[in-house]
Amino acid sequence: MLRNTEGIILVTEGTNIVDSLGPAQLYTAVFHALLGHWNLFQGGLLHRNVSIGNVMIMPKEQSSTIMDFDETKPLTLCQGMFIDFDQTILWTCWKRKAALRRSGTLPFVSIRLLTQWVFKNHSTPLHNIHTAIDDLESFIWVLIWAVAECIKINKLEFSDDESRYIDDLCQEDVRSLVSRKKGIRYDYSTGPKRHPSKGFAPFGSLLHELLGAARSASEALDDLLIALSASSNSDSQQTVDTSEADQDYNPCVSPDGRCNHSLPQEFTALMEKTYQQFVATFAKNQEPLKHTKWE
Numbered sequence: 120m121l122r123n124t125e126g127i128i129l130v131t132e133g134t135n136i137v138d139s140l141g142p143a144q145l146y147t148a149v150f151h152a153l154l155g156h157w158n159l160f161q162g163g164l165l166h167r168n169v170s171i172g173n174v175m176i177m178p179k180e181q182s183s184t185i186m187d188f189d190e191t192k193p194l195t196l197c198q199g200m201f202i203d204f205d206q207t208i209l210w211t212c213w214k215r216k217a218a219l220r221r222s223g224t225l226p227f228v229s230i231r232l233l234t235q236w237v238f239k240n241h242s243t244p245l246h247n248i249h250t251a252i253d254d255l256e257s258f259i260w261v262l263i264w265a266v267a268e269c270i271k272i273n274k275l276e277f278s279d280d281e282s283r284y285i286d287d288l289c290q291e292d293v294r295s296l297v298s299r300k301k302g303i304r305y306d307y308s309t310g311p312k313r314h315p316s317k318g319f320a321p322f323g324s325l326l327h328e329l330l331g332a333a334r335s336a337s338e339a340l341d342d343l344l345i346a347l348s349a350s351s352n353s354d355s356q357q358t359v360d361t362s363e364a365d366q367d368y369n370p371c372v373s374p375d376g377r378c379n380h381s382l383p384q385e386f387t388a389l390m391e392k393t394y395q396q397f398v399a400t401f402a403k404n405q406e407p408l409k410h411t412k413w414e
Contacts, residue, residue: 133175136261137268141414142321145269146407147198148176149262153255153401155197157394160251165210167249169257170224171264210251226288227260229253230300231337237293251390252340255397256333263303263326264288270318273413278316280306304330318413325404332400336393343385 139145152174156166166173177198232253267284270277287299306312307330311323319326 133178135172136174136176136265137171137272139176139265139269141412142266142318142407142410144176144198144411145262145265146322146325146401146405149174149258149265150401151197153258153397156251156254156258157398159207160210160390160394163209163211164207165249165251166254167206167208168224169254169261170227171261171268172224174258174261174265225291225293225296226264227257229256229333229337230297230304231256231341233293233297233300237297248344250340252333252336252393255393256337258397259326259329259333260288260300262322262329266319266322269413270316273318275318275413276316278312278314278319281316281319304334307331321407321410324406325400328400328404329397332393332396336389336396339389343389347383347386 136145136148139148156169159166229252232249235247263284267277267281270281271285284303287303288296290296290299307323307327311327312319315323
């Protein structure tokens with residue numbers, strides 16, 4: 120009798136962004152992971168779990184090439200990636216049973232989604248859906264957490280309020296977490312935070328603009344979801360039970376569960392506009408690139 124011996128070989132690829140050598144490496148890794156997220160979205164997929172453990176620094180800068188008939192040109196070296204696709208879904212169109220749990224990792228979930236969960240403030244079932252805009256805000260909380268952790272690891276000094284950022288994001292009570300996140304957002308609401316530590320200083324303008332962009336996009340999304348729900352309800356009088364935390368509801372699924380095979384153009388346009396704004400904000404605010412070490 121012949122017996123086959125089988126085994127699994129696991130190889131560790133990438134390192135956690137909290138082990139970044141300095142602001143420049145952290146900035147680049149998060150930026151490149153965000154670009155990867157956009158590529159995934161354009162392919163019809165939504166990650167839904169952007170968190171501190173899922174955004175990684177590449178073990179070695181990865182290059183890629185693009186074939187343009189007679190010309191082959193190298194692209195920018197990639198230094199960041201994201202992993203763990205357990206909660207990834209097809210965002211373009213689907214019809215399936217509701218998920219049994221919420222999507223995302225609590226400290227990094229968007230303020231918009233947290234608010235819906237804790238206050239059950241959905242004026243429409245569509246308010247429960249997890250969108251690309253929510254994932255983009257998650258990148259901000261990942262960046263804030265990573266900077267705070269790097270300051271701690273490298274034994275640098277915090278400003279008084281920065282020292283509580285990780286504790287704020289670790290709140291298990293969702294109501295408290297909403298309040299603490301809004302507090303952090305307020306710190307950057309009028310511009311780069313006053314009197315930041317040396318660790319946070321290079322990211323001041325970037326965080327100010329990203330948090331403002333995320334807030335504006337979330338408000339625009341809420342307005343759009345209300346309009347889409349009103350339009351959908353006019354076509355069907357059937358209702359959907361939204362008592363569960365996450366219904367995985369999508370604008371292309373009508374209240375009676377029928378799958379419409381095209382998303383409203385306004386929805387896709389808002390997602391793309393927000394991606395473009397985030398990418399432009401990173402490209403504009405490159406102060407972290409001037410700092411290769413945490414000091």
